Amino acid sequence: MTWRCTWCGREYDADDPPCETCGRESFERVDGDSSAFETDSYVWVCENCGREHVKNAKICTGCSHPSLEKRAVGDADLADDLKTPGYLDVGWPYLLGAGVVVVVVALALVGVIPVPGVGGPPAPPEAPGEATTAAGLDLRTVETEIRGRLAAERGTDRRRDDGLAALATYAVRHDVATRYDPDYDGELPEARAFDPDCSSELGGDVVELSISPEEYDDEAALADAVAAALLERESIERLVTGEAGAEAVAVHVTPDDTVAVAYVAC
Numbered sequence: 001m002t003w004r005c006t007w008c009g010r011e012y013d014a015d016d017p018p019c020e021t022c023g024r025e026s027f028e029r030v031d032g033d034s035s036a037f038e039t040d041s042y043v044w045v046c047e048n049c050g051r052e053h054v055k056n057a058k059i060c061t062g063c064s065h066p067s068l069e070k071r072a073v074g075d076a077d078l079a080d081d082l083k084t085p086g087y088l089d090v091g092w093p094y095l096l097g098a099g100v101v102v103v104v105v106a107l108a109l110v111g112v113i114p115v116p117g118v119g120g121p122p123a124p125p126e127a128p129g130e131a132t133t134a135a136g137l138d139l140r141t142v143e144t145e146i147r148g149r150l151a152a153e154r155g156t157d158r159r160r161d162d163g164l165a166a167l168a169t170y171a172v173r174h175d176v177a178t179r180y181d182p183d184y185d186g187e188l189p190e191a192r193a194f195d196p197d198c199s200s201e202l203g204g205d206v207v208e209l210s211i212s213p214e215e216y217d218d219e220a221a222l223a224d225a226v227a228a229a230l231l232e233r234e235s236i237e238r239l240v241t242g243e244a245g246a247e248a249v250a251v252h253v254t255p256d257d258t259v260a261v262a263y264v265a266c
Helices: 075-081 087-109 139-155 162-180 219-231 234-240
Strands: 003-006 027-030 041-046 067-071 202-211 246-253 259-265
Touching: 027 139, 041 234, 067 162, 139 219, 139 234, 139 246, 162 219, 162 246, 202 234, 219 234, 234 259
Parallel strands: none
Antiparallel strands: 003 027, 041 067, 202 259, 246 259
16 A cells, blocks of 8 residues: 655655655555546645745745745646756757857858957958059068167057057058049948957057158168158157057058058057
8 A cells, every 4th residue: 555645745655654755744545546646636836936846845946935835736737837848949049049149250250240359350442552562662561660660769669469450551541542532432440340459548540641652762761751750740659659559550652652651559
């Protein structure tokens, strides 16, 4: 013969209270075909969140509320309450969230959405003039030489930041295209789109100098002239000598054979 605790439903082989689960002193005899889930069985419902428990767990396993209410239920009720959710029921919110992330990353990679650190900086626009070489001089070497002259003037070196370099390149080409290309209608993106690694407030300027590369024999001579002209500009001189940990210089030769320079620091 089987005996069952009248409070939590635990079954025993003998009528020997108290119940080892809930401490109840009252057992009832169980017929051979009866079940713990018959119509006169019970569940314990949390008075706070409504969660149902098959046994009296003393506290709610969902919200830790200390009071559970005993209620009689039938097989159909328990079947609904104890039904296990399927993989789609549980996983659908996560699948939806993952899908949104994939779409955002894809848009960032193709440049539709500018996300710092994802997909690289915005590509600079095409601008009239020369972006790499002019009068046989390598403009990238000229940029490096200019930074050396500015460091000597300042007395300290600054690191080169790829984000700042991309911003400077975009800025100088944007400025030249605006001045010399009547069909250009682009805009300069926000600085954060280039993800610069800054240790202080970002500042910069683009200037067009009355300096022609044709007048100089090598990159060092052209860099000397450009650096001296930049330091004569108060806005740039403050950036060169102020508090900053990184800087970038971008040079572009215009269709008028003059030198346009972007300088940024932060």
